[in-house]
Amino acid sequence: MGKPRSWDKDHRTVSLSVEPQMHLPDGPLLLAVSDDDFSCNMTLSSSGNHVFAGVCFYHLDTDYIGIGISTESLEIHVMINGFLNYSRIPLKEGSNQAIWSMKRRGSHLSIGYRRQSSDSVTWVGSYTLPGIQKSVSFGPYFANEGSEDAKASMSALDYKKEI
Structure with missing residues (x-):
């Protein structure tokens, strides 16, 4: 797993630098x-073309789901038992900021997003991963397909335990 080369945080925001060619x-x-x-919501943003900010559910390096947005596209990573399925979908919105929603109900995982200007969540998918029945790691990820460092940030984190 990656660690940002440089980062800064305060009580509202985590800002970080994403190195080139990090996926x-x-x-x-x-x-x-x-x-x-x-249920968890967080606002993520990234700067520049080909710089993705998104969320992931993670069990092992061989089992994870990640969905992210750049200014021009949505990317979906699904790795099960070491086999990767990757999709990229062009977007028309042209925004590099999204409010991400994540839900976990036992072994069922859901990921969606919405833009600042919208009240409704676009659910990208519902998934299951091997080995997550008892616990799962989750949170934001950042990727940079460019050749220079890029900036990204996370803010407005809201986590609610479901009963």
């Missing part, structure tokens, strides 16, 4: 672990 799962990950059912 999930090697790029910066800020992960927490939960054995509870939960």
